[in-house]
Amino acid sequence: MSAVLTASGIWKAFGDKEVLRGISLELEANEVVALIGPSGSGKSTLLRCLNLLEPIDDGQILLGGDDISDPRVDADGVRARFGVVFQHYNLFPHLSVLDNVTLAARRVHRMPRQEAEDRAMRWLERIGLADKAREHPDRLSGGQQQRAAIARAIMTDPEVLLLDEITSALDPELVGEVLDLVRELASDGATILMATHEMAFARDVAHRVLFLDGGVVVEEGPARELFAAPREPRTREFLARLSA
Amino acid sequence: MTHQPSELELDRRAFRSRRERRSVLVAIASTLAFAVIVWATLASTPGWAIVQAAFFDPEVALRSLPRVWDGFLLNLQVLGMSVVTVGVCALFLATLRTLPGAVFFPLRVLAAAYTDVFRGLPFIIVLYLFGFGIPTLTGERVPPIVLGTLCITLTYSAYVSEVIRAGIEAVHPSQRLAARALGLSYAQTLRRVVLPQAFRKITPPLMNDFVAMQKDVGLISILGAVDAVRAAQIMNAQTYNFTPYVVAGILFILLAIPSVRLTDWYTARLRQREQMGSIV
Numbered sequence: 001m002s003a004v005l006t007a008s009g010i011w012k013a014f015g016d017k018e019v020l021r022g023i024s025l026e027l028e029a030n031e032v033v034a035l036i037g038p039s040g041s042g043k044s045t046l047l048r049c050l051n052l053l054e055p056i057d058d059g060q061i062l063l064g065g066d067d068i069s070d071p072r073v074d075a076d077g078v079r080a081r082f083g084v085v086f087q088h089y090n091l092f093p094h095l096s097v098l099d100n101v102t103l104a105a106r107r108v109h110r111m112p113r114q115e116a117e118d119r120a121m122r123w124l125e126r127i128g129l130a131d132k133a134r135e136h137p138d139r140l141s142g143g144q145q146q147r148a149a150i151a152r153a154i155m156t157d158p159e160v161l162l163l164d165e166i167t168s169a170l171d172p173e174l175v176g177e178v179l180d181l182v183r184e185l186a187s188d189g190a191t192i193l194m195a196t197h198e199m200a201f202a203r204d205v206a207h208r209v210l211f212l213d214g215g216v217v218v219e220e221g222p223a224r225e226l227f228a229a230p231r232e233p234r235t236r237e238f239l240a241r242l243s244a
Numbered sequence: 245m246t247h248q249p250s251e252l253e254l255d256r257r258a259f260r261s262r263r264e265r266r267s268v269l270v271a272i273a274s275t276l277a278f279a280v281i282v283w284a285t286l287a288s289t290p291g292w293a294i295v296q297a298a299f300f301d302p303e304v305a306l307r308s309l310p311r312v313w314d315g316f317l318l319n320l321q322v323l324g325m326s327v328v329t330v331g332v333c334a335l336f337l338a339t340l341r342t343l344p345g346a347v348f349f350p351l352r353v354l355a356a357a358y359t360d361v362f363r364g365l366p367f368i369i370v371l372y373l374f375g376f377g378i379p380t381l382t383g384e385r386v387p388p389i390v391l392g393t394l395c396i397t398l399t400y401s402a403y404v405s406e407v408i409r410a411g412i413e414a415v416h417p418s419q420r421l422a423a424r425a426l427g428l429s430y431a432q433t434l435r436r437v438v439l440p441q442a443f444r445k446i447t448p449p450l451m452n453d454f455v456a457m458q459k460d461v462g463l464i465s466i467l468g469a470v471d472a473v474r475a476a477q478i479m480n481a482q483t484y485n486f487t488p489y490v491v492a493g494i495l496f497i498l499l500a501i502p503s504v505r506l507t508d509w510y511t512a513r514l515r516q517r518e519q520m521g522s523i524v
């Protein structure tokens with residue numbers, strides 16, 4: 001197996017606050033990696049740094065062997081190789097679901113309209129939103145919006161899918177439908193890096209888990225091992241607090 | 245099976261429609277009463293007969309209408325051209341002012357300085373400075389329609405660009421983030437995601453500026469153009485009657501009403517499409 005995404009020694013500060021303090025991680029092809037850790041541990045910032053939404057202060061990021069942390073790369077082109085799903089969906093309210101899903105395909109990947117829409121409709125059918133294609137996002141439930149956002153992210157076959165606490169804003173009964181979709185994508189062989197608070201889901205779906213705290217990777221390991229027998233006291237404490 | 249409203253609901257509906265009927269009746273009665281009071285007050289003033297003759301003479305109105313209308317067409321031409329030029333220039337200025345990054349600092353400053361100057365400068369002074377300055381500079385006669393459009397554009401671009409900038413900044417940053425995450429460039433994000441949402445937010449203030457502009461095209465009479473206002477002035481000088489001004493005023497009002505109503509309709513339609521539920 002070869003690494004799709006490699007980050008080494010990532011540092012990031014907002015003003016005086018150092019959010020990431022030398023984080024390294026590797027993502028193999030078809031691998032699902034979960035980032036867990038308390039709020040403010042740097043999970044979301046790390047995801048944003050990886051796809052160049054935030055400039056990093058130090059370190060190196062390789063995507064498919066290309067050094068994307070080099071300021072000479074075309075950042076827009078790099079971002080188009082990632083798929084991102086946000087906590088608050090961030091669908092575009094002025095566009096229909098179909099236009100949301102096809103926007104990047106048409107404007108960034110220059111796919112002809114018909115082809116993009118056919119492709120989008122296949123995805124929407126698969127996730128059960130075909131009948132909502134012409135609706136605007138505001139008319140959808142939270143779970144439907146988040147599934148549409150996932151469709152938007154995977155429409156263009158991204159090399160890596162970044163999921164940023166995608167169920168945190170959902171009502172409990174809607175979490176399942178979104179997680180089921182992620183589980184399906186994972187079994188299809190998507191390469192996924194997800195920040196999550198859903199420990200049961202992380203244990204189930206993720207191959208590896210990274211526990212972040214204070215901007216560093218405190219512990220990492222295969223999902224089952226890390227949850228069953230955390231080595232570090234901070235990991236133990238964090239997991240104990242959640243199950244309490 | 246369709247829903248059969250309960251006794252309770254039927255009773256509530258009956259109450260609501262009774263109350264609605266009563267409100268309509270009250271509104272009609274109060275409007276009529278108000279109109280009668282205004283009319284009675286006006287008619288009882290000692291000068292009413294003279295005012296009526298000087299401002300509302302139907303015969304003068306009819307006689308002046310063709311000339312005022314011809315002038316009004318000139319106003320419409322200037323307005324039509326200005327809508328385009330103001331739109332383009334204001335969008336350009338707003339884009340400059342919202343450009344991120346240190347590289348564009350000079351451009352941002354320039355755009356800011358421009359809006360400061362032309363929002364501060366009274367429109368009449370702009371008309372004098374540019375309307376008479378430019379023909380002097382070129383040494384040639386410039387058609388007043390061109391000068392008028394130029395002056396309107398100079399002033400209104402400054403106002404409208406600030407409205408557009410406010411709209412751009414009112415779009416939540418997470419929208420930009422989502423667009424950039426998809427690989428859209430800065431310009432594509434602006435065009436496909438930010439501006440469409442910004443314009444929905446700023447339609448009412450934009451229409452406000454548009455209506456203000458409709459009226460200010462009447463000031464190009466200063467440049468010697470025979471527009472509605474100047475035509476009214478000429479008719480006023482011929483008839484010793486102010487009715488032509490009222491005629492011109494009514495034309496400007498008639499111009500403003502449809503655009504305002506159109507915006508209300510348009511924003512309501514957008515809201516209906518993109519938002520669910522009622523607004524309390």
